[in-house]
Amino acid sequence: MKNKTNLFILSGFIAFSSCTSDSVSDLGEPSNxxxxxxxxxxxxxxxxxxxxxxxxxxxxxxxxxxxxxxxxKDAVLTRNLLDRISRAEGASGAMPLGGPRLPQNDINAISEWIDANFPQ
Known part of the structure; x- marks a missing residue:
């Protein structure tokens, strides 16, 4: 019986000691x-x-x-790079030339870079 009591006390201690004092503001969305x-x-x-x-x-x-x-950056601004990589595979002027279209995630990343004003 003593072992069960000790086990119960130890379990309670572990459960309560794992609690933290995080506030609601700590749980918000992380910055980008x-x-x-x-x-x-x-x-x-x-x-x-x-x-x-x-x-x-x-x-x-x-x-x-x-x-x-x-x-x-110059290719985006003066040569329509985003448009060229966004065209359907096989469309006239699509890049990469003759290759498969870039994955949409890559196109989205380049678009996000442009929208953020070209951070280095």
């Missing part, structure tokens, strides 16, 4: 921990999908390089 920036998100999308043709020396008829932040 995954801010889309060129360095953290966009660069890898471009590097993995575009650099084959849009490298330092563009190939396969690519008109510009997309190797730097400035290059990519």
């Amino acid at each position: 921990l995954s801010e889309v920036t060129y360095t953290t998100t966009v660069k890898s999308i471009i590097d993995n999908n575009c650099i084959v043709c849009h490298g330092n020396s563009p190939t396969n008829g690519a008109p510009m390089s997309l190797t730097t932040y400035e290059n990519v």
Whole structure:
């Protein structure tokens, strides 16, 4: 009987000691921990999908390089990059040329980067 009493007391102690003093404000939505920036998100999308043709020396008829932040930002502003990667696969002018369309999550990330005013 003594062991059951000790076990009951120990269980109660563990249950009550695990409570915290978090306030309701501590339980709110976290700030945007995954801010889309060129360095953290966009660069890898471009590097993995575009650099084959849009490298330092563009190939396969690519008109510009997309190797730097400035290059990519300029392509968005002056060459309709978002429109080109958003077109249906096989549509005229769709990028990547002849390849599968980028995953929608990647397109959304680039769009979010643009909407946030191109954070580096």
